[in-house]
Amino acid sequence: MAGKPVLHYWDARGRMECIRWLLAAAGVEFEEKFIETPADMEKLIKDGRLMFQQVPMVEIDGMTLVQTRAILNYIATKYDLYGKDAKERALIDMYTEGIVDLSEMIKQLVICPPDQREAKISLVKDKTKNRYLSAFEKVLKSHGQDYLVGNRLTRVDIHLLEVLLYVEEFDSSLLDPFPLL
Numbered sequence: 001m002a003g004k005p006v007l008h009y010w011d012a013r014g015r016m017e018c019i020r021w022l023l024a025a026a027g028v029e030f031e032e033k034f035i036e037t038p039a040d041m042e043k044l045i046k047d048g049r050l051m052f053q054q055v056p057m058v059e060i061d062g063m064t065l066v067q068t069r070a071i072l073n074y075i076a077t078k079y080d081l082y083g084k085d086a087k088e089r090a091l092i093d094m095y096t097e098g099i100v101d102l103s104e105m106i107k108q109l110v111i112c113p114p115d116q117r118e119a120k121i122s123l124v125k126d127k128t129k130n131r132y133l134s135a136f137e138k139v140l141k142s143h144g145q146d147y148l149v150g151n152r153l154t155r156v157d158i159h160l161l162e163v164l165l166y167v168e169e170f171d172s173s174l175l176d177p178f179p180l181l
Helices: 014-025 038-046 068-078 086-111 114-143 155-175
Strands: 006-009 031-034 057-060 063-066
Touching: 006 014, 014 068, 014 155, 057 068, 063 068, 068 086, 068 155, 086 114, 086 155, 114 155
Parallel strands: 006 031
Antiparallel strands: 006 057, 057 063
8 A cells, every 4th residue: 555645835725735635525634745945946946856857746656746737537436536437527527627717716806906906806806706607507507506517526526615605805705796606
């Protein structure tokens, strides 16, 4: 039996959070080695452990994996959280891309110039509500099930929950019209 996966990232949510949640949903214990200093990061790069010189990185099953979605896909496949067939995986991937778009849009507010912030917040709220949340609500309503794909937990449900928590932190009233979410 292989050892626990080892996660390398800063002591922050970021791109590692969904990986943590997916492992937890699969019932997999893991270790974390936090990057605490620039020297820690430089050592990972110098040792050739970061293919693209960035984290997250997960050591699992004798492999060193980087790139968030590749890591998520591997874990989801390994623990049967990636749909039962190619059709379900395509839906999971499609919904995941929408979730990534939404989360990246919200994260961009952090670096928005102050003079553009109010207009940007208004745009993000509009797109969050009318483009993304409405689409996911429609999916759930269309099939009357509790999960986005296949009426069972998959990686996209975990990813959706994570972004819904970001939306709740941003402006919880955006969730009000979407009871299924």
